[in-house]
């Protein structure tokens with residue numbers, strides 16, 4: 001049975017107890033809901049992979065409360081310190097050299113010599129990390145390859161019965177996953193996300209190299225088909241066909257749904273995964289969804305990345 005926990009002190013205490021016993025607890029972050037387990041416990045981490053149906057070669061992000069805790073698990077050079085100071089807590093994950101013997105389960109990093117670390121900003125995520133008192137491995141709380149969850153109900157629909165509990169913290173404010181920046185070499189953008197790459201460039205003083213591709217993913221989770229709804233997805237559509245559920249951005253007469261009527265990429269990111277689910281439900285079995293174009297700047301980059309994966313052949 002999966003327990004529904006509320007966001008008060010009792011719910012958090014119960015969640016911490018479940019986590020200490022090797023249980024899995026879904027919790028809200030500012031990006032998407034995460035599926036948390038003790039990152040030092042092989043069995044808990046193995047259960048995360050099983051609950052999601054996730055391939056074991058795809059490493060997990062370790063969530064910690066602050067940069068001091070991050071230093072226990074990763075080597076943080078001056079460049080990483082500067083980026084962390086600018087964006088943590090917040091929707092940024094850093095891939096850093098792993099500190100050996102720090103106690104993380106080797107399953108978390110899938111045997112790599114790097115580790116992905118994130119300091120989330122959501123007050124409930126932070127309270128949970130404090131109550132638990134250790135590092136939490138947490139991928140997005142959805143079955144592998146499916147649409148990411150931005151509400152507790154999305155988590156329930158995908159993972160109910162497979163995990164111990166869900167903490168309901170309402171809808172996620174950012175709505176797309178964290179930006180992943182590789183800093184184990186020259187700065188590499190491994191996944192566009194909640195921190196726009198333009199903001200990273202200002203702090204780094206350089207443009208991160210584009211990292212990863214469908215053929216040779218640097219973030220091993222960045223496989224081409226992902227975020228897949230049941231319906232077929234077509235992108236950059238200005239003239240939808242009659243059999244398509246049309247999702248607009250900005251002024252799109254006749255659109256059934258809209259990512260943002262005022263063409264605001266921040267609002268569109270926050271709504272993206274919920275709208276994708278709604279469009280999928282409207283389209284029905286074997287249905288089709290068409291998305292209006294979204295500009296490739298700011299959060300638009302993360303939105304288009306997710307839409308391209310949702311539209312990819314599978």
Ligand code: TXA
Pocket residue numbers: 029031032033034035058059060061093095109112114115116118138139140141176177178180190218219220221222
């Ligand atoms: O916003 C987020 O980052 C959310 C919330 C819950 O924090 N988490 C999330 O986790 O999106 P997940 O597992 O869905 O995506 C993690 C990505 C995967 O693409 C994985 O391959 C990559 O991070 N990753 C993890 N460790 C890595 C490493 N050492 N090197 C390169 N990529 C890594």
Ligand code: MG
Pocket residue numbers: 139140148
């Ligand atoms: Mg995910």
